[in-house]
Amino acid sequence: MGTITFTEYDGTSHEVEFADGESLMELATSNGVPGIDGDCGGEASCGTCHVIVDDAWIAATGPRSDEESQMIEMSPECAPNSRLACQLKACAGLDGLKVRLPEFQM
Amino acid sequence: MTTTTSMLTKAKAAITDKVQATVPVDRQVRAAHLVKKAQRFAGLSTPLVFTEQPIPDPADVPLTEIDVSNPFMNRQGKWYPYFARLREEAPIHYLADSPFGPFWSITRYADIQAVDSNPDVFSAEPYIVLGPPPLEIEMFIAMDPPKHDVQRKAVQGVVAPRNLKEMESLIRERVQEVLDGLPTDEPFDWVQAVSKEITGRMLATLLDFPYEQRHKLTYWSDTISGTAEGTGGTTHQDEMFAAAEELARSFVALWHDKAARRAAGEPDGFDLITLMQTSEDTKDLIHKPMEFLGNLTLLIVGGNDTTRNSMSGGVYALNQYPDQFEKLKADPSLIPNMVSEIIRWQTPLAYMRRVAKKDVHFGGQFIRKGDQVIMWYASGNRDERKFEDADRLIIDRKNARNHMSFGFGVHRCMGNRLAEMQLRILWEELLERFDRIEVVGEPEYVQSNFVKGYDSMMVRLTPKAAPAQAGAAPAEAASAA
Numbered sequence: 001m002g003t004i005t006f007t008e009y010d011g012t013s014h015e016v017e018f019a020d021g022e023s024l025m026e027l028a029t030s031n032g033v034p035g036i037d038g039d040c041g042g043e044a045s046c047g048t049c050h051v052i053v054d055d056a057w058i059a060a061t062g063p064r065s066d067e068e069s070q071m072i073e074m075s076p077e078c079a080p081n082s083r084l085a086c087q088l089k090a091c092a093g094l095d096g097l098k099v100r101l102p103e104f105q106m
Numbered sequence: 107m108t109t110t111t112s113m114l115t116k117a118k119a120a121i122t123d124k125v126q127a128t129v130p131v132d133r134q135v136r137a138a139h140l141v142k143k144a145q146r147f148a149g150l151s152t153p154l155v156f157t158e159q160p161i162p163d164p165a166d167v168p169l170t171e172i173d174v175s176n177p178f179m180n181r182q183g184k185w186y187p188y189f190a191r192l193r194e195e196a197p198i199h200y201l202a203d204s205p206f207g208p209f210w211s212i213t214r215y216a217d218i219q220a221v222d223s224n225p226d227v228f229s230a231e232p233y234i235v236l237g238p239p240p241l242e243i244e245m246f247i248a249m250d251p252p253k254h255d256v257q258r259k260a261v262q263g264v265v266a267p268r269n270l271k272e273m274e275s276l277i278r279e280r281v282q283e284v285l286d287g288l289p290t291d292e293p294f295d296w297v298q299a300v301s302k303e304i305t306g307r308m309l310a311t312l313l314d315f316p317y318e319q320r321h322k323l324t325y326w327s328d329t330i331s332g333t334a335e336g337t338g339g340t341t342h343q344d345e346m347f348a349a350a351e352e353l354a355r356s357f358v359a360l361w362h363d364k365a366a367r368r369a370a371g372e373p374d375g376f377d378l379i380t381l382m383q384t385s386e387d388t389k390d391l392i393h394k395p396m397e398f399l400g401n402l403t404l405l406i407v408g409g410n411d412t413t414r415n416s417m418s419g420g421v422y423a424l425n426q427y428p429d430q431f432e433k434l435k436a437d438p439s440l441i442p443n444m445v446s447e448i449i450r451w452q453t454p455l456a457y458m459r460r461v462a463k464k465d466v467h468f469g470g471q472f473i474r475k476g477d478q479v480i481m482w483y484a485s486g487n488r489d490e491r492k493f494e495d496a497d498r499l500i501i502d503r504k505n506a507r508n509h510m511s512f513g514f515g516v517h518r519c520m521g522n523r524l525a526e527m528q529l530r531i532l533w534e535e536l537l538e539r540f541d542r543i544e545v546v547g548e549p550e551y552v553q554s555n556f557v558k559g560y561d562s563m564m565v566r567l568t569p570k571a572a573p574a575q576a577g578a579a580p581a582e583a584a585s586a587a
Binding site for chain 2: 037038039040041043044045046047070071073074076103104105106
């Protein structure tokens with residue numbers, strides 16, 4: 001258990017409680033966080049759950065995989081800390097994690 | 107030896123670039139056409155022609171002989187029962203012989219997603235339809251990373267959400283113009299009057315193509331994607347070459363015209379040509395004409411059949427399931443989800459083709475290097491393992507967004523947000539105006555194994571009570587057709 005904060009592009013923040021093992025994509029879509037689509041259902045194959053991890057947390061989450069890069073790097077909003085939320089699993093070590101959302105998912 | 111090969115490849119690439127840069131692109135298309143003609147006269151190739159025959163029920167055909175590449179499957183309403191059998195009995199199915207050669211059919215949702223997400227094993231090169239198109243146009247939809255990524259990034263800005271936001275009001279105006287001109291006192295062909303008309307106007311806007319010539323865009327697109335050799339369609343290869351040549355000439359002229367207007371101080375628009383001319387990666391694309399032609403063709407074809415047939419398919423589906431239309435009228439906030447559901451239900455492009463780059467064990471079968479692998483999105487979208495009651499249109503379906511009509515992986519549809527927006531606007535404006543949108547008679551279907559679409563569909567409209575337009579209300583008057 002713990003919380004993760006999603007901040008929308010316009011600055012609106014959503015603090016969401018998680019159970020271990022849920023992906024950030026599932027957390028966002030099941031808690032009404034707008035701006036995350038997750039069209040492929042969590043297979044890293046659509047790129048519509050793009051989040052940008054806060055600098056202070058990137059060491060804890062680790063950088064994106066090649067598989068994620070293939071999808072995210074197409075987006076003009078891709079940043080060094082960009083990840084796919086479906087590939088980030090919530091766990092005790094990520095309690096308090098902050099991520100922000102791009103303006104658009106594509 | 108590798109060094110020699112790579113030196114030769116490099117030299118060949120350099121020469122190709124040079125030829126591309128110096129020979130006008132329409133001449134290059136004509137040259138390719140002459141080669142094809144010469145092959146035909148020498149008896150080395152015969153243009154394909156398909157003749158329609160009644161297709162038996164899937165239960166009456168031996169499993170090994172099932173051929174879902176038959177371009178009349180959709181017209182005869184047979185695709186779905188055939189796919190249902192394949193999903194159950196042979197989800198990774200091999201057909202040893204067809205007019206398009208041997209091929210594997212992948213028909214379950216999860217398997218298709220796995221193939222689509224694995225470009226290292228399953229290549230999109232050199233083409234993505236069942237048979238080799240008579241003219242090979244360089245399009246990034248049929249390129250693997252990293253070349254694909256470079257080309258796609260260069261042009262995708264035109265349909266990126268940021269640009270679409272700027273275009274939304276213009277798109278809405280275009281849709282309103284079309285809908286306000288529709289007859290409400292007699293049935294008319296929805297495909298011509300609405301689906302083709304709106305997509306044509308949209309493409310002309312997106313490309314800043316001369317508006318009064320917009321019908322050419324749809325003609326070129328239909329002709330190029332409808333070759334018998336590529337998709338089992340009705341286009342003879344000579345007609346295809348003529349269309350490609352005209353398209354090439356027109357777009358080279360459009361590029362130069364745009365450059366001249368911009369040089370004369372015309373403010374930059376949001377159109378594709380401006381975007382290409384102002385982007386560092388693409389400002390000299392005109393010097394690589396085959397690539398330029400490829401990117402434009404891809405955008406035209408990609409934005410044409412797809413949205414058009416979803417515009418027709420949505421109306422058809424809501425007539426099949428009238429309770430869903432009532433649900434929609436009661437709650438128009440369902441439109442965005444319904445748009446995804448319509449795209450799932452219709453699946454305007456039935457498949458994409460891949461080629462195995464190496465021997466691979468997949469789903470219990472052994473796929474050899476070089477084999478053609480067809481990912482049948484039309485089947486995956488009706489897979490009960492993924493979608494409950496999959497054949498029904500359910501406009502508030504929870505997982506409608508998980509449909510695979512846009513594909514998955516690096517080739518995922520670049521225009522998906524534009525498509526969704528066009529369909530959303532269409533349905534918003536339709537609900538404003540009409541109480542009933544009634545399909546009268548059965549639609550006519552496109553001959554193709556690729557485009558799952560409508561040639562014509564007669565529709566009668568009933569305006570909402572107290573319509574803004576003058577004129578007699580048609581009410582329920584049954585007009586003689």
